[in-house]
Amino acid sequence: MAYQDTHSQTKKVIFHVYNYFKTLAGDKGKPEISNFFRQTREMTAEACGVSLACVKRVCAEGKKLSVGVNQLVAEPSSFKSPRKTYKRAKPMTNLDDFDKEVVRRTVHSFYDNGQYPTSAKILGALHEKINYS
Known part of the structure; x- marks a missing residue:
C-alpha cells in the first residue's frame, strides 16, 4: 500500500x-x-x-x-510539499460519434496512402467529406 x-x-x-x-x-x-x-x-x-x-x-x-544547527532546537528552513495534481483540460468538440469515426478513418487513410496527416490536410479532407469548418 x-x-x-x-x-x-x-x-x-x-x-x-x-x-x-x-x-x-x-x-x-x-x-x-x-x-x-x-x-x-x-x-x-x-x-x-x-x-x-x-x-x-x-x-x-x-x-x-537543519544540518549545522543544534538539532534539538533546529527550525528547518522549509519542508517540501507534494506536487499539486492538476486536472487536464479536455478539448471541447461538438462532434458526434459518426463524425468522430469519419475523422478516425480519414487519419487512417492518410497513413494507408503513405502520407503524414497534418492538421491542414485533415481539415481539408474533413471539409470535403462532412463539410466540417
Whole structure:
C-alpha cells in the first residue's frame, strides 16, 4: 500500500512534536518522564496519528534541512510539499460519434496512402467529406 502524501505544514508539526518528545526524553531532572518518552518516534507517531515510517521520513528530512544547527532546537528552513495534481483540460468538440469515426478513418487513410496527416490536410479532407469548418 502506498503512503499518502504529507504536506509541509503537517511535516513541520510532526517534526516539532518529535523534537519536543526528544527534549523530554533527554531531561535528567525528571527521570520518570524521561523513561516514558524514550521511544520518541513511536510516541510521535501515536500522538500525531501517522505511521512510524512517516515519522522516520519527516525526521530524516528535518535533520537534512537543519544540518549545522543544534538539532534539538533546529527550525528547518522549509519542508517540501507534494506536487499539486492538476486536472487536464479536455478539448471541447461538438462532434458526434459518426463524425468522430469519419475523422478516425480519414487519419487512417492518410497513413494507408503513405502520407503524414497534418492538421491542414485533415481539415481539408474533413471539409470535403462532412463539410466540417
